[in-house]
Amino acid sequence: MKWQQVQDNWSAFFDAISEKWPDVDENELEEIDGDQRAFIAYIAEVTEQDPREARDEIREWLSGEIPSDVVMDPSHNDRSMAFSSKFVPEGEDESDDDALFGDDDYDNEDND
Template sequence: MDWTDVSQNWHAFVPRILTRWPELDGDDVDAVEGDRSALARLIAEAKPDDDALDADEEIGEWLEGEVPADVMTEEDVDNQRILASRSEMAADEDAYSQDGKFGDDDSPEPPVGVSEDDS
């Protein structure tokens, strides 16, 4: 990931940040508004053994991961992400095809308010 992507889509990344650093307060993270230094200070304050430099290194390590598909969608990289998801598909599944034969699309949905265990 690139910090520019994170800062430009800050509110979409807040849940991921809170998953990575659960000791942070959601309102405080929201208030950071994409400022990496401010996020590093928040992390350092929440972890008494860390300073802002350690926290910034943690942020750098977190940025080495892929941009989660549910966080950000851009037309120019959609096809790239679809093809990258190929590693999680069955060998004979086409990345661009409908997934009906691989899922439970043909299974009837239980009535509203009734779980499958109740039927």
């Protein structure tokens, strides 16, 4: 993942940050507000590391996948729905319940 993703979804990353660095304080994270330099300095302070070591540790953390709770954060819903609209047939709204439109591959006998 890239820092921009973290910064854009800062509060959604609090659980993932706390999981990686259990001694962080949520109020401090709120004050950092996605500022990468402030976050590096804070992690260095919390972990009693040199800022370069903290930066490297954060880079390693960033090399992982975006945590599922961040991906599932409600703030992503509108963007995901807007993106999905290009795959929705004409006459159907991307936020409508699919059950109203049927599915050619759906076997009704399985739900009886």
